[in-house]
Amino acid sequence: MINQAHRPVVVLTHRVHPQILDVLGERCKVIANQSDDSLSADEVRRRAAEADGLMVFMPDRINADFLDGCPQLQVVAGALKGHDNIDIEACTDRGIWLTRVEDLLTEPTAELAVGLLIGLARHIVAGDRAVRAGKPGWRPTLYGSTLVGSTIGIVGAGRLGRGVARMLTGFDARLLCCDPAPASPAGEEVPQMERVELPELLERSDSVIVCAPLDDSTLHLLDRDRLESLRPGALLVNVGRGSVVDERAVAGLLRSGHLGGFAADVFEFEDLSRPDRPVAIPEELIDMGDRTLFTPHLGSAVASARLRIEEHAARAILQALDGQVPDGAVNQPQRDVRVTMNAL
CATH class of the missing domain: 3.40.50.720 (NAD(P)-binding Rossmann-like Domain)
Incomplete structure (x- = not known):
């Protein structure tokens, strides 16, 4: 289980449904974007610097340079299907899980x-x-x-x-x-x-x-x-x-x-x-x-679908921080590179 003596920090780069904040907030410190607008790249970097888990969306760009600024990061959970905006190899090399949503979109x-x-x-x-x-x-x-x-x-x-x-x-x-x-x-x-x-x-x-x-x-x-x-x-x-x-x-x-x-x-x-x-x-x-x-990338812009996508990403974050293989994992990170939350 996640060590509650050190509540892990989870950063959400875009607005999500309130129930997602509740689920994550029971076990983590949540830093959420409450605006309808995307955060700037610099602001995402600043917020993610101490993150243990990160929920990202289509506009976010996650590369090696970004990950090097997140020394505690254990999991990048994509609330998305296509992940060409995320460097899989960089995540793997740094012991970071990368997950995506497969069927819900x-x-x-x-x-x-x-x-x-x-x-x-x-x-x-x-x-x-x-x-x-x-x-x-x-x-x-x-x-x-x-x-x-x-x-x-x-x-x-x-x-x-x-x-x-x-x-x-x-x-x-x-x-x-x-x-x-x-x-x-x-x-x-x-x-x-x-x-x-x-x-x-x-x-x-x-x-x-x-x-x-x-x-x-x-x-x-x-x-x-x-x-x-x-x-x-x-x-x-x-x-x-x-x-x-x-x-x-x-x-x-x-x-x-x-x-x-x-x-x-x-x-x-x-x-x-x-x-x-x-x-x-x-x-x-x-x-x-x-x-x-x-249309402005409305493919998954259905309220019920978006909620299920966010639930999937939130569950993957909690699983990874618990030391489990998260749902929707697209890589097999080098787990000896970083410790899991169980070891904290």
Whole structure:
């Protein structure tokens, strides 16, 4: 058990539900961000300097230099699934557990992916603007496309890709998938999903949904050359990682009319693991409001899902501080590097 003579310090970098503070507060001293805004990198470093446990979120960047400023740190618990913003090797070398949430983000993100595709295909945002601008009722304008009977390609056949496929089965669409990351976790196949190589998927699809994670092999996987192989007027949705898609190439193909529309919940500027990442969404994309649809990384922004994600991260922190293997561990740290809380 955690030694209550030395209540471990747990730092939370973003606002969480009150019940999470209560659970952690029973056994730890909690330093929480009570604001809706992200802390600056310097402020996170300052707060984490004496932390035994750290709960981090997508905007946080955890690297070797950061960890060297946290001599007591035992566990970094990610309230997230993708962890390309955290240096796994640096955590392992310093005897620090790194955990993530595996399944709790899948269904909410898949749901949003389908919603973005429908919104893009049926010009829902443009229709809303027309109504608010006082345009008359029914007119034969804003013609879109239908998902029913179409061919939809899914890039990334991991949990998220399979979740998207399951949700799309109700549209009687032909589903293609390819897996640029062969190490995707095993899971139940979707019977209606046909596995093909990426070139074939792009050539056959009316719409493409990107669900792939970011690594060296998927950086700009969908570049200009590959995007040009899409059918004219095809729709593209990205809910994987921003940098899997070359956003400037997308802008050029939208401008030329080859690409019919682009929707995204993730963007290149978010990918902290890229030292050359852009600082913002390209202006060309922002200016194409009639053929783009963007959301601010809302994939898991469902109240019930976020609470479960935070509960998972909090439980992992307490397990690690108790000397146990925490749920969702993605590494096996050198435990002789740092003592556990049991030894304090």
